[in-house]
Amino acid sequence: MPELPEVETIRRTLEPCLIGQVVERVEVLRPKHLGNVSPADLARRLTGRRIEGVGRRGKYLLIHLEGGEVLVFHLRMTGRLIFYPEGASVTPYTRLVLGLTSPAELHLHDVRSFAVLWLTTEDKVAALPGLAALGPEPLEPSFTPQGLKAALAGRRSSIKSLLLNQQTVAGLGNIYADEALFRAGINPLRPGNSLTPEEVNGLWRAIREVLAEAISSGGTSFRDYVDGRGRPGAFQTRLSVYGRKGEPCRRCGTSLVGARLGGRSTVYCPRCQPLS
DNA sequence: ACAATTACCTGTATGC
């Protein structure tokens, strides 16, 4: 599941490959992935354009092209964006092919077909649905302990659910929400408004630390994720709680507990993250 | 305004 560290790793691996490439061909194999544009308009607006840069906002990947066009991707859970310098044959799950300066190609691959892409322009990117209501970037100065306190004030939902809400902070998903809460020693079931100022400070720091470390490791390859060159990340060996239900806590040895919060699997240590 | 639930998808793992 590409969360912020995975999308950032894809961005970093794709950018040097894509800058300077010219889109020569657009092949839409499954139109339902197009969020706001028809296959014909996508091809018409992209063909002949040079790629100028690759950016990221939360879990959204942004490909900037000359003329102010911006191609925005959200990979949801199983989406992959892979650059093939010599091209590649399509698979049953290839959804989009951008033919670049021959013979290079960029493929969108997605088993479950949840991924969505939009074509917009520089002046309208921030207004895209999804991007418009996004909270602060956790690794930038706009994310502050005070801002996090304000976002949690008066919220009775579980802190885990609030961290998954992209309006609280952009880019956390199920993996890093659980990991940040473990590092901060906060039980995921605690209501958001029950955290003390000191706990919010610790959570703010834990979010930034775990995301930065995961980026350094090239992301977490638990199931489907690979980077922009098709290579897996390495952070899965350093996960404290995610996917470790029933296994011993790396800090105290207590058996990790699983729960379901807002329909999502949640794992925590009942001793390091007590409820009261 | 906020909170909780469901739809969208399909490969993989599990149980009988």
Place this chain on the structure above:
DNA sequence: TGCATACAGGTAATTG
């Protein structure tokens, strides 16, 4: 061996 079922989860839409 074959079949049915649960599960993975980000976001938007729906319901309370």
